[in-house]
Amino acid sequence: MSSKTRPVLLKVEGLTKHFPITKGIFRRQVGAVKAVDGISFDIFEGETLGLVGESGCGKSTAGRVILQLYPATAGKVTFKGRDLMALSKEELRRQRPNMQMIFQDPQDSLNPRMTVGSIISEPLVEHGKFNGKARRDRVEQLLESVGMNREFTNRYPHEFSGGQRQRIGIARALALSPEFIICDEPIAALDVSIQAQVINLLEDLQEEFGLTYLFISHDLSMIRHIADRVAVMYLGRIVELASSQALYSTPLHPYTQALLSAVPIHDPKLERKRKGTILVGEVPSPANPPSGCNFSTRCPRAEDRCFKDSPEWREVSQGHQVACHLV
Amino acid sequence: MSTQSPILQVENIATRFRTQDGFVHAVNGISFDLKKGELLGVVGESGSGKSVTMMSLLKLLPMPPAEIVSGTAKFEDQDLIQLNTNQLRKIRGGKIGFIFQDPMTSLNPVLTIGYQLAEPMREHLGMSRRKARKRSAELLELVGIPLAESRLNDYPHQFSGGMRQRVMIAIALACDPKVLIADEPTTALDVTIQAQILDIVKRLRKELGMAIIWITHDLGVVAGLADRVAVMYGGFIVEEAPVEELFANPKHPYTQGLLKTLPNLEGERSERLETIIGQPPDLYNKPESCPFAPRCTQTLERCRKENPSLINRGKNHKVACWWNPESGVKV
Numbered sequence: 001m002s003s004k005t006r007p008v009l010l011k012v013e014g015l016t017k018h019f020p021i022t023k024g025i026f027r028r029q030v031g032a033v034k035a036v037d038g039i040s041f042d043i044f045e046g047e048t049l050g051l052v053g054e055s056g057c058g059k060s061t062a063g064r065v066i067l068q069l070y071p072a073t074a075g076k077v078t079f080k081g082r083d084l085m086a087l088s089k090e091e092l093r094r095q096r097p098n099m100q101m102i103f104q105d106p107q108d109s110l111n112p113r114m115t116v117g118s119i120i121s122e123p124l125v126e127h128g129k130f131n132g133k134a135r136r137d138r139v140e141q142l143l144e145s146v147g148m149n150r151e152f153t154n155r156y157p158h159e160f161s162g163g164q165r166q167r168i169g170i171a172r173a174l175a176l177s178p179e180f181i182i183c184d185e186p187i188a189a190l191d192v193s194i195q196a197q198v199i200n201l202l203e204d205l206q207e208e209f210g211l212t213y214l215f216i217s218h219d220l221s222m223i224r225h226i227a228d229r230v231a232v233m234y235l236g237r238i239v240e241l242a243s244s245q246a247l248y249s250t251p252l253h254p255y256t257q258a259l260l261s262a263v264p265i266h267d268p269k270l271e272r273k274r275k276g277t278i279l280v281g282e283v284p285s286p287a288n289p290p291s292g293c294n295f296s297t298r299c300p301r302a303e304d305r306c307f308k309d310s311p312e313w314r315e316v317s318q319g320h321q322v323a324c325h326l327v
Numbered sequence: 328m329s330t331q332s333p334i335l336q337v338e339n340i341a342t343r344f345r346t347q348d349g350f351v352h353a354v355n356g357i358s359f360d361l362k363k364g365e366l367l368g369v370v371g372e373s374g375s376g377k378s379v380t381m382m383s384l385l386k387l388l389p390m391p392p393a394e395i396v397s398g399t400a401k402f403e404d405q406d407l408i409q410l411n412t413n414q415l416r417k418i419r420g421g422k423i424g425f426i427f428q429d430p431m432t433s434l435n436p437v438l439t440i441g442y443q444l445a446e447p448m449r450e451h452l453g454m455s456r457r458k459a460r461k462r463s464a465e466l467l468e469l470v471g472i473p474l475a476e477s478r479l480n481d482y483p484h485q486f487s488g489g490m491r492q493r494v495m496i497a498i499a500l501a502c503d504p505k506v507l508i509a510d511e512p513t514t515a516l517d518v519t520i521q522a523q524i525l526d527i528v529k530r531l532r533k534e535l536g537m538a539i540i541w542i543t544h545d546l547g548v549v550a551g552l553a554d555r556v557a558v559m560y561g562g563f564i565v566e567e568a569p570v571e572e573l574f575a576n577p578k579h580p581y582t583q584g585l586l587k588t589l590p591n592l593e594g595e596r597s598e599r600l601e602t603i604i605g606q607p608p609d610l611y612n613k614p615e616s617c618p619f620a621p622r623c624t625q626t627l628e629r630c631r632k633e634n635p636s637l638i639n640r641g642k643n644h645k646v647a648c649w650w651n652p653e654s655g656v657k658v
Contacts, residue, residue, distance in 0.1 A: 054517035161606050191372040191607065192544060196588040196600040203599070218517070225590035225600065248592070262522035264547030265592050268570045271551035278526050279519045282487050 006044040009180060009212050010066070014038050015075035017058075017065045021287060033287045035061040037236035037294075038075070040313070043180075048206070048213040050227030050244070052220055052259075056283060058236040059216045063182045066214070067099055068092060079180070097127055097176035104185035106165030110157040116143070116168055117153030123175045142171040145208070147201060163194035167201065174205065182214045187222065199226060220263050224248050229319070232256050235294040236286055238313070242320040252322045255295050293325065301326055333360035334538050335384075335506055340398030340408075342376075342383045345391055351610045353379040355562035356397070358637070361506065366532065366539045368553030368570065370546060374607055376562040377542045381508050385419050386412070402506070421451035424499030424537075426492075428511040433495060434483040440467075440494055441479030444501060451502045466497040470527055489520035496527065500535065510542045525552060546589065550574060555643075558582050561608040561618030564637055568644040578646045580623045617649065625650040 016039075018032035035058045043049045053059045065072045068084055077084045079099065084092065103109035110119055120139045124130050130138050140150040146167040157165055166186060173181055183202065187195040199222065205211060217223050223230055224244055231241040232255065240253040251257045254277075261276030279298050284290055290297050296306040303325065311323045342354040354376040361367055371377045382388045384400045384407050400407040402423070407415070419425065427433040435443060444466060445459035454462065460479065467475035470493040483491060492512060499507055509528075513521040525548065532539065543549060549556055550570065557567040558579065566579040577583045587601040605622040608614070617623070620630040629649045637647040 054519065163606065192546075192585060193372060193588060193603040193607075196602040197604075199600055200602060220518070221590045221592045224592060224596060244596075258519060260592065262518040263592055264521075264525075264545065264551050266546040266550050266574065266586065266589055268550040268574050270593075271547070274551075276522060278522050280523075282489055282520065283517075 006046060008042045009045045009080060010043040010214075011076075011078040012042070012066060013040050013076040013078075015040070015062065015065060015077060016073045017061055017070060018073045031287055033285075034236045034289060035286055036065060037286075037289070039231075039233070039236075039238045041231055041238065041241055043212060043214060045179075046206075046210055046212055047228040048215050048226055050223035050230040051214060051216045051233060052218060052223050052230060053233035054218060054259075054283065056286065057233045058286065059218075059233050060184055062233070063101070063184050063214060063216050067101060067182060069101075097123070097129075098178050099180045099182070100173040100176065100178040102166075102169055102173050102181060102183045102186045105189050106157075106162060106169050107189070109169055110165060112157055114156075115153065116155050116157065116160075119157070119168060120153075120171050120175055123172060127176060129176065138175070139171075142174055145174065145205070146171045161194075162190050163197060166190060166198055170198075170201065170205070174209070177209065178211070180212045180214075182216065184216045185218070186215075188217070188219070195222070202226070220260060232259065235283060235289055237294055237323065239295065239324065240320075240322045242322075246317075246320050252316065252320070252327045253295075253324050254299050254301050254326070258300070293323075332362075334363050334402070335361040336399075336401040337361075337380075337384065338399045338401075340380055340383055340400065341396040342379050342388070342393060343396055344393050349611055350613070352613050353562055353610060354383065355614055357559075357562075357564055359557055359564065359567065361538050361540060364532075364536045364538055365554050366541060366552060368549035368556040369540060369542045369559060370544065370549055370556060371559030372544055372607060374561075374610060375559040377559050378510050380559075381510060381540060381542060384408075384508075385423060385425065386415055387419075387425070417451070420447040420499075421502045422505050424502070424504035424507045426495050426499045426507070426509040426512045428514055431488065431491065431515070434491060436483050439480050439482055440486070444479070444494070444498055447498065447501045462501070463497075466501060467494070469500070469531070470494070470497045471523070472497075489516055489523065492516060492524055493527070496524070496531075500531070503535070504537055507537050507539045508542075509539060511544070512541075513548065514543070514545070521548075528552070546574075546585065558585075561614060562610065563614075563618060563634075563647060564645075565619065565647045566645065567637065572641075572644055576641075576644075578640060578644065579619075579648050580625050580650065581619050584622075584624070617647075623650075 015036055017036040018034050020029045021031040022028060023030045039062060051059045064070050066077055117139050120142055121135055124135055139153055143150055143152060148167055187198050215226055227244050229243050230247045231238045234255050240256045251260055258277045258279045265271050277300055281298050284297055292307045292309055293311050296302045305325055311325045313321060313323045315321045316327055338358045340354055340357045344351040344353060357380050369377045383395050395408060398408055441460060441463055444463035448454045448459040448462060463479055464475045472478060472493055513524050541552060553570045556570050556573045557564045560581050566582045577586055584603040588603060590600060603622055608618045614634060616632055617630040617634055620626050627649050635647045635649045637645045640646045
């Protein structure tokens with residue numbers, strides 16, 4: 001599965017999102033929360049790119065800016081050769097069926113007053129796809145493809161468990177036959193025994209419909225399982241990007257190394273022998289990131305230059321990119 | 328450690344909640360021992376009854392709607408379940424400490440950290456204000472908060488999530504508890520912060536030697552921390568064993584399934600995740616058969632009729648399951 005030979009579906013260049021901090025009655029801007037601070041990567045057709053990081057690192061904001069749900073501060077997003085930011089509102093709307101999103105909390109992302117049928121058919125209505133019986137058939141067919149009973153169309157979300165609700169959310173995302181889906185922590189709210197069901201479903205659907213995923217998660221073990229390539233984010237920037245295999249076997253950035261060693265593994269013998277790096281301190285505020293490398297304040301190996309110069313984003317071996325002075 | 332007499336002996340605790348649609352049977356007869364200085368990991372998914380069990384012990388549940396239907400909890404020759412509120416107040420936060428999941432909501436936002444730390448010591452140990460304050464600073468230092476002395480005057484909102492959880496641990500430790508109950512204390516935290524907290528707990532255990540009940544849904548955390556593990560499902564303990572034995576040789580189909588569904592961080596990457604089919608049990612139905620039977624891969628006829636009790640199967644290894652491939656007898 002060499003992603004190198006595949007065409008690029010989505011290209012992100014220098015994407016930046018700063019939320020302004022305002023003060024006073026004139027709402028004068030006094031600063032900015034640098035949620036996403038210049039990230040670049042490609043997503044190839046048919047692959048799953050994992051985006052990992054801890055809370056507040058900007059991974060969800062990145063997903064939303066890519067889909068133009070928030071306007072970007074700077075940067076460029078090219079989807080199938082089209083610059084999404086240059087499109088008019090109407091043109092962008094016509095692109096939407098191609099790019100969908102699955103949200104974290106199936107409790108909040110489904111309208112409790114709508115039936116399952118109307119939730120799933122809403123995108124079809126909105127974009128004028130299918131009518132009458134054809135639309136009903138499509139909804140039933142979608143329910144079936146996410147492993148649910150066709151008869152459920154007249155039920156309401158509260159009648160379902162978390163895992164089933166997430167399936168409804170997935171069916172809605174699939175309704176317009178998208179090519180690209182951003183999965184924003186789709187399993188974080190689910191129990192362990194249900195997580196595997198949803199992950200397997202996402203993998204089956206990817207194979208069946210040739211989908212491309214950007215899979216946002218904080219769960220490093222799950223990302224390892226599902227992603228072909230993985231990008232690690234810290235404080236608004238991507239610090240390392242590599243194939244899943246390379247990232248987990250030879251992580252280069254000190255943050256990736258620390259992050260991996262902090263994940264408890266479910267084997268008492270191994271877990272007790274493991275000597276992990278425990279990072280000191282906490283993530284700085286994105287409103288006031290440190291000068292130089294963003295990770296310098298917590299990095300166990302930081303040198304003088306790390307506090308002064310921001311490290312360059314470069315490729316150290318084929319397909320393995322990292323932003324660190326020490327690599 | 329295993330020869331010591333237990334410090335806490337829980338027998339047949341059952342708790343239910345009265346709702347408009349009938350009873351929710353959250354905990355259905357739980358028994359376990361906690362030995363001195365031991366760390367017991369309690370693992371289960373949401374709704375398995377792990378929190379409700381522990382909260383029942385100290386009557387931390389709103390009653391009504393909660394009702395403790397049966398059970399005893401022997402702690403220092405007293406039955407906790409029989410104690411009234413005043414008697415329990417002497418134990419809560421004193422000899423038995425509690426850490427809750429969410430450090431954002433378990434601290435009082437309008438009181439300083441120093442006040443909240445000193446309160447249990449003044450209440451339980453009758454310490455003077457000055458002495459309690461000195462001890463508070465020591466406690467904050469113990470859990471790794473820098474500039475402890477000066478931070479006593481700060482309010483909870485001035486601390487980050489990880490720091491607040493450290494404060495919660497410090498409060499729970501204030502009166503030198505014999506038993507510490509920690510309810511998912513790291514679930515709301517990021518992995519790098521979780522690693523810091525787990526490190527502190529491992530260190531403090533050695534230094535202070537209290538017994539700990541650690542409730543979690545994360546098998547990885549339990550693997551690194553616990554001496555013994557109890558696995559809960561549908562309001563029952565379905566398996567209980569020393570940690571290495573449980574992970575090396577799980578006997579209940581639920582435990583086996585749970586361990587198989589987890590993706591690995593190291594070693595071979597699995598092509599496809601194993602799943603446990605179906606959904607968690609509906610707790611409105613009073614369990615009269617094995618709660619896991621509808622999702623089990625080994626269901627026997629008996630599983631749908633009778634509920635198996637937790638019995639010894641091997642050294643210190645208890646399982647509640649009718650399916651027993653080792654016995655060779657078909658039930």
